[in-house]
Amino acid sequence: MPPLNRAFYARPTVDVARDLLGKILRHGRASARIVEVEAYLGENDAAAHCASGLTRRTRVIFGRPGHAYVYLIYGMHYCLNIVAEPEGVAGCVLIRAVEPLAGIELPANGPGKLTRALGITLEHYGSDLTRGPLTIHPARRELEIGISPRIGIRKAVDLPLRFFIRGNRFVSKSTARAAAHNQDLARDVIR
């Protein structure tokens, strides 16, 4: 199965985030199903790294869609993001949790854990997801999507920009907690 093409990523960040759920993330022999993501918009989103404009660290977010934005947080955890929106428009999707399918021995239910489990580091910064070594592949499957506010941030905490697969046990613990508080939001179903 070929990787998702550029057009998939060149859409509004929220659409890309929701559609990434259930897709297969591959790195070398390791593969995992994406079960939890968060959308980070450009301007108007105070919680996003790219909110304060174009810097050296955030330049890929403004670049071509379908590339990886990797950064180090708290001095010890790498986080994997997928660049969305057409070139020139800021927007990215944070992969928060994946379900290990093959070639993975470590737990991957959290942004810091999944990068360690998949061997993702800063050298994947700006990597093209349509070419590899890091790729995302389609997977047709019916999903029940839950929506909740993002967590682990200080600003714009109330925006419902987190998407996850309901009932999947690999969704991170803190998401489940946030969802319990927002049952009216977590009721969306797509196919």
Place this chain on the structure above:
DNA sequence: GTAATGATCTCT
């Protein structure tokens, strides 16, 4: 130059 600050996780 230098200093403060996190899209976190684990253990106590």
Place this chain on the structure above:
DNA sequence: GAGATCATTACC
């Protein structure tokens, strides 16, 4: 509720 631990940012 603290600690691990460092790239990026903002401000001298």
